[in-house]
Amino acid sequence: MALRIVDTCVNCCACEPLCPSRAIRAAKPHFLIDASACGECLGDYADPQCASICPIEGAIVNALNEPLNPLGSLTHLPPELWAAMRPASGTP
């Protein structure tokens, strides 16, 4: 049971100091979660801390690859604008 940071992460570093298990570290090309250390904040906080501050929809996923912050959930943009919000080049 662990969360994972994927390649839409913008390296804003907001998540890193919040992790109660110190499971997050800066890495190239983006921040990473140590799966063996992450307990999804169970026992520490009601919500996983990294996913509660991360500003990028889709950047943090669970073991089933489901984003904790799905498209539209943070920006409140309607679905027809989701494509426009993603980076112009690079990652999907």
Added chain:
Amino acid sequence: MEHPDIIIPVVPASGGCSASACGASARQMGGLPEAVRRKVEEHPCYSEQAHHYFARMHAAVAPACNIQCNYCNRKYDCANESRPGVVSEVLTPEQAVQRTLAVGAAIPQMSVLGIAGPGDPLANRERTFATFRLLAEKAPDIKLCVSTNGLALPECVDELSQHAIEHVTITINCVDPDIGAKIYPWIFWQHRRVRGRAAAEILIAQQQKGLEMLVARGILVKVNSVLIPGVNDGHLEEVSRIVKAKGAFLHNVMPLIAAPEHGTFYGLTGQRGPTAAELKAVQDACAGDMTMMRHCRQCRADAVGLLGEDRGAEFTLEKVAAMEIDHEAALARRLAFREQVRAELEAKRTQAATQVIALHRPPRKPLGRPVLMAVATKGNGIINEHFGYAREFLVYEASEAGVRLIGHRKTEKYCGGSETCGDGESRIDRIVRTLEGCEAVLCARIGIEPWSRLEAAGIRPDTEHAMEAIEAAVAAVWRAMLEKGELADAATERQRA
């Protein structure tokens, strides 16, 4: 990084601003306590005078943020304090201090280091305070300032006062949570993501509490507001009244910058920014007294300086690392420079006081209405820039009472260097729109094509005053208009009829 990110002031050896502009500043600052006036005097963001003499620099050491604003896209920089579409290079505190010291050794005008982003400095408190601590060891004379959204402010006030930080800018866009809910989709608060009205309510309470705590500790507070037409335009006057009543020293209204290519909520949903006239109307409504400054340029989070000459390439991390710096000598140069400026400003204040008396004599000529004029300048208080090269115009208001600087209008595109921008609007169209409300443009030179486009838009191009001092030239153009009978205001017309 490739794009130049350090803007160095072009500073006059003497007499950067002529007496009329400084007269306006004298009026602005006249009513302030001596201690505050002195603090302001050297701060390029606050004082119209200092703005001509001192450089500042921002260091991008704070990437994380604890709120989301609808005008911001975290893939880029924070739009509060920086231009969207420009990504800052995030520096470690050590790198930031090294670079600041290098700039401070090369440029004696260097007097303020600010931390403003790309995220929120107080959401990155370790990095921000580490930067201030390290800098104070080598350059205790450089003033420190912080720009924040205010959410974490109350818990940071004690530490801020320990670092002897005199200046804090809080971005306050509203005092009404219903309006806030339209600006901030969420905040991170006490280990949870809080959304909607509840989020705005917490943010507003924290901002106001932080403001009060700073004022109580004698730290200068400037409030920035982003003017968002249809969202908070009718509300900023109240914001202004409240923050001033609580002791904010300045309230600075900045325009929303929104375009689809920024990828922000506002940009993508078609929320427009204010026109120059709308911005001025709100700024006027918020002015009330003299303490509002108009020369904020929405400088980038990692920029330095005032009237812009770009020397960023001289201060890349590699070059800075290779520099041998004598910190004590650099400090001495900065102190000597400041002493010289202090003496000059003192002399000007005396002069300005004399001028005010002169202005109060009853006017002998018929009254003329105030006129806005744009000026292309590279600095030194001189009309010395080619129209086509101007990246911004200074806007002056000329009237019976004299000439005063009321703001800056940028001509640069926010999305990159191409001649046309996404919407197919050409550069000259954009400039003409930027100059809305101005009746003349004073520049060193101008091409034939832009000349006729300006004329067609009712803006008179003027190169007759090339290389002259700005205020004197603006005043001369205004007097010429007055003499030609172009400035009769409605009241005078009626009297004549």
